[in-house]
Amino acid sequence: MPSVRRVSHEFLQRQGLTTVFGNPGSNELPFLAELPGSFRYVLGLHEGAVVGMADGYAQATGRPVLVNLHAASGSGNAMGALTNAVASRTPLVVVAGQQVRSAIGPQANLANVDAPALMKPLVCWAAEPACAQDVPRALAQAVFEAQLQRRPTYLSVPYDDWAAEADENCLPVLDRSVRLAATPDAEQGRRLAGQVAAARRPALVLGGDIDSAGLFDDAVRLAERLGGPVWAAPSQFRLPFPNRHPLFRGVLPAGIAPVSRAFEGHDLVLVLGAPVFRYHEYLPGRYLPEGTRLIQVTADASAAARAPMGEALVADPGAVIELLVKALDAPKTSVGDYRPAPEPLTAEGPRLHPEQVFAALRDALPRDTAYVVESTSTNSSWWRQMDLRRPGSYYFPAAGGLGFGLPGAVGVAMGQPGRPVVGVVGDGSANYGITALWTAAQHRVPLTIVLLRNGTYGALRWFGGLLGVPDAPGLDIPGLDFTRVAEGYGVPSRHVTGIDELRAVLAERPDHPRLVQVDTALTTPS
Ligand code: TZD
Ligand code: CA
Numbered sequence: 195m196p197s198v199r200r201v202s203h204e205f206l207q208r209q210g211l212t213t214v215f216g217n218p219g220s221n222e223l224p225f226l227a228e229l230p231g232s233f234r235y236v237l238g239l240h241e242g243a244v245v246g247m248a249d250g251y252a253q254a255t256g257r258p259v260l261v262n263l264h265a266a267s268g269s270g271n272a273m274g275a276l277t278n279a280v281a282s283r284t285p286l287v288v289v290a291g292q293q294v295r296s297a298i299g300p301q302a303n304l305a306n307v308d309a310p311a312l313m314k315p316l317v318c319w320a321a322e323p324a325c326a327q328d329v330p331r332a333l334a335q336a337v338f339e340a341q342l343q344r345r346p347t348y349l350s351v352p353y354d355d356w357a358a359e360a361d362e363n364c365l366p367v368l369d370r371s372v373r374l375a376a377t378p379d380a381e382q383g384r385r386l387a388g389q390v391a392a393a394r395r396p397a398l399v400l401g402g403d404i405d406s407a408g409l410f411d412d413a414v415r416l417a418e419r420l421g422g423p424v425w426a427a428p429s430q431f432r433l434p435f436p437n438r439h440p441l442f443r444g445v446l447p448a449g450i451a452p453v454s455r456a457f458e459g460h461d462l463v464l465v466l467g468a469p470v471f472r473y474h475e476y477l478p479g480r481y482l483p484e485g486t487r488l489i490q491v492t493a494d495a496s497a498a499a500r501a502p503m504g505e506a507l508v509a510d511p512g513a514v515i516e517l518l519v520k521a522l523d524a525p526k527t528s529v530g531d532y533r534p535a536p537e538p539l540t541a542e543g544p545r546l547h548p549e550q551v552f553a554a555l556r557d558a559l560p561r562d563t564a565y566v567v568e569s570t571s572t573n574s575s576w577w578r579q580m581d582l583r584r585p586g587s588y589y590f591p592a593a594g595g596l597g598f599g600l601p602g603a604v605g606v607a608m609g610q611p612g613r614p615v616v617g618v619v620g621d622g623s624a625n626y627g628i629t630a631l632w633t634a635a636q637h638r639v640p641l642t643i644v645l646l647r648n649g650t651y652g653a654l655r656w657f658g659g660l661l662g663v664p665d666a667p668g669l670d671i672p673g674l675d676f677t678r679v680a681e682g683y684g685v686p687s688r689h690v691t692g693i694d695e696l697r698a699v700l701a702e703r704p705d706h707p708r709l710v711q712v713d714t715a716l717t718t719p720s
Contacts, residue, residue, distance in 0.1 A: 199356035201330045201364050203230055206260060208368060209337055211287065215248035215605075216262025217241055221291025221304055224356040225262070236608070236637065239629035241268045243601040245275035246627050249284045250566065250598075250605025253406060253432075253589060258285040258340045265291055266306040269313060269348070274595045274626075276316045276346055281472075281592035282402060282431035283494065285340035285347075288313070289333070292322060292352045309350035318345035326358035331367050338372040344494070376493060377513040386507060386514065387521035389489060393462035396420050399446065401427040401468020402592065403493065403511060404434035410585035412515045413466070417441050418529050419522045420464075425456065427468035431592035434467065436583040440530035444577060447720070448472065451479030458483050463504075465490040467511040470501035472592070475660070535579050541715035548572040548646060548714050550693050552579035552618075555644065558700035560614050564589070564606055568599025569620040571652030573719040576618075586610070597626030600643060604634045604707075607641040614703075615640075621647040621674055628679060634707035635684030642700070643685075643709040645676045648716050656718045680709040687711065 196204075202225075206212065212233045217240065218226060229235065238244035241263055252259040263269050269290050279286050292298065293305040301307060310320035319339040323332040329351055336347040378386065390396060398420060404413050413435055417424045424441045426434055428448035435442055446453050450473055457463050463486060470490050481503045482488055488504030490497075491514045498506035507514070535556065538549035548569070555565075556579055566589040567576065582588055589606060591598035603617030624645055634641055651669045658666050680687040687709035690696045699710055 195359045195361060197356065198326050198329045198358045198360050198364065199225065199228065201360045201368065202333050202356070203228070203233075205330055205334055205368055207232060209258075211258060211260045211337065213251065214260045214262050215244050215251065217244050217264060217268060218262055219264030219268060219291065219304070221265050221293065221353045222262055224353045225289065225291065225351065227356070236633060238601070238633050241271035242275045242597045243627045243630040243633070245272045245279060245286065246598045246601025247605035247608070247630055247633060248286055249275065249279045249282065250589065250602035251609040252284045252286060252605075253282060254564070254586070254606040254609030256406065256408070258287055258337055261286050261288045263288055263290045265304050266309070266312060269306070269309075273313070273316060275597055277593035277595045278431075278591040278598045279346050280316055281429070283344035283406065285344055287336045287340050288317070288346055288348045289336070290348070290350050292350045294354045295352050306350055310348065313348040316346065317348045318343040320348040322350040322352070323355065326355035327361050327364055329355050330360065330364045334367045334370060342372065342374055376508065376510045378507060378509045378517070382507060382509070383517045386489070386491075387518055390420070390462065390464060390518055391522060395460045396422045396462040396464060397457060397460040398422060398424045399427050399463060399465040399468060400424060400434035401466065401492075402430040402432035402434060403467030405432035405585055407467065407512055408585065409467070409512050409515060410434060412512065412519075414439065415519055416515045419519055419525060421525045421527070421529065422460070427465065427471055428453065429472035429474060429592055429594075430468065431590050432586075433582055433588035436532070437577060438532045438535070438581045438583070440533060446471070448474035449477030450481060451477040454479050454481060454483055457486050460486055462486070463488045465492075465504070466514065467492060469494070469497040470504055474594075535581055538579055539575070543715070544691065545648075545713045545715040546693060546696070548575040548717055549579050551644065551646065551696065551712055551714060552576055554693060554697045554700055555616065555618070556581050558697050559616065563587070563614040563616055564610065565616050565618055566599055566603035566606055567618045568596060568623040569618050569646050570623070571620070571648070571656060571717055571719050572646065572714075575717055596623045599623050600627040601630035603641055603643065604630045604639055607634075607639045608637065615642075617641065617643040619643055619645055620652070621645060621649065621676065622651045622671055624676060629683070631680055631683035631685045631707070631709070638706050640705050641707045643707070645709055645711045646714045647674070647676065647711055648714045650716060652716050653719055655716070676709060676711045685709050
């Protein structure tokens with residue numbers, strides 16, 4: 195009989211999980227022994243960066259990805275980054291090493307006491323196999339749970355299990371496949387189509403799942419049939435709709451009262467592929483205006499169950515879009531033209547206004563560029579200037595945990611070689627995932643990091659005003675030079691001072707990672 199390790203490697207290979215993002219320790223080494231040549235181990239220097247890179251890679255490829263972390267300490271370091279993977283419904287399969295079983299109770303060094311409990315609030319499934327021969331099946335469950343529930347999973351494996359001999363009941367798992375089909379039945383489909391067709395003023399709200407499921411263009415077809423306004427749901431991890439499309443009204447503000455105000459006058463709000471809703475700032479009010487009905491269609495059963503209002507149908511939004519497009523009459527009038535971006539605002543003094551930077555990105559970079567964005571105070575400038583019309587153009591850390599932008603951009607670029615990728619990262623955010631620069635340099639990942647340096651935690655200054663805290667300490671971050679930090683990790687970099695220089699630098703297409711630092715003026719998120 196082969197070893198548990200051999201069967202597990204074979205399973206991962208058959209399922210296509212051969213790119214492994216990790217940072218190993220002694221407990222993990224036995225899993226990495228005899229790794230077949232078809233595997234690629236992408237080393238990250240800190241677990242936050244490891245998970246951020248794996249998240250970007252999994253989102254860009256649309257596939258589950260294996261993450262290899264060290265016991266409790268490595269898993270703990272990864273948890274902040276996992277909050278974003280939860281919000282973006284990323285199927286990460288985290289495998290961590292554990293002490294041998296007999297050493298866990300006495301708490302030998304590197305024993306992860308109650309390992310599944312450590313991760314449970316974040317992952318949808320966490321386990322430690324009860325014996326070595328259950329490892330291949332448990333690994334398969336970790337992959338399938340992540341794939342079906344679209345949420346990270348966690349498996350803790352005592353390190354001596356890998357060398358143990360498999361038994362014959364370990365082998366059937368190699369041939370397994372698990373698939374999901376969630377098309378509404380005929381009656382559900384008729385009912386929904388009837389509700390939508392009967393609406394006088396329907397509004398559409400789209401979530402990140404629309405883009406991650408490859409439905410970006412289908413959503414445009416549906417919207418143009420409906421002819422009503424389209425919003426992106428609050429706090430989303432992807433852009434589900436072209437942001438300069440004539441029907442697009444922007445990202446819904448993340449507060450109860452302003453969301454309700456946006457729906458004023460609509461008898462039906464159809465939400466596709468989003469939770470209802472991921473509010474942020476507490477702005478109390480009625481959830482919905484009087485006379486507005488909400489229908490949520492999502493593949494995420496938990497998002498349907500926890501919503502505080504509305505009807506929900508747990509189904510594949512793609513199947514629902516298809517049936518609605520078929521059932522609805524073609525529109526009588528054209529929806530109009532895409533809206534041009536306004537002239538970018540400028541700043542006083544030597545610093546560039548973020549709008550100038552974004553206008554330069556929009557004009558100098560190819561239309562299919564994928565942007566990974568983590569610059570919190572520049573949100574309104576971003577949406578005023580950008581013109582994103584292609585699927586997979588925008589990634590954002592939707593749980594608000596900083597440290598995704600830089601690693602996420604590395605992961606997206608590795609997952610979609612050939613597509614231009616730009617990370618737009620603030621001088622605060624960059625520090626949480628900075629070590630990903632090293633991985634980008636080692637793998638020569640073609641990628642541009644545009645580092646916006648305003649010398650402060652801009653968004654927190656703005657929040658300070660909103661929350662009546664004008665005098666909080668610890669909000670400024672002077673004295674950081676990212677060109678020198680990047681050079682230290684092996685990434686060539688430039689400090690750009692003028693808009694013409696920025697445009698010229700962005701027009702270059704290097705085949706390696708680079709960092710472009712720009713000094714920017716402070717702006718507000720909205
Ligand atoms: N730590 C982590 C892991 N996530 C966070 N979101 C924060 C702290 C708090 N935080 C924000 O929510 S925004 C922000 C912090 C520190 C400032 C980010 O600064 P930046 O962007 O330079 O990246 P702006 O544009 O200057 O706001
Ligand atoms: Ca900043």
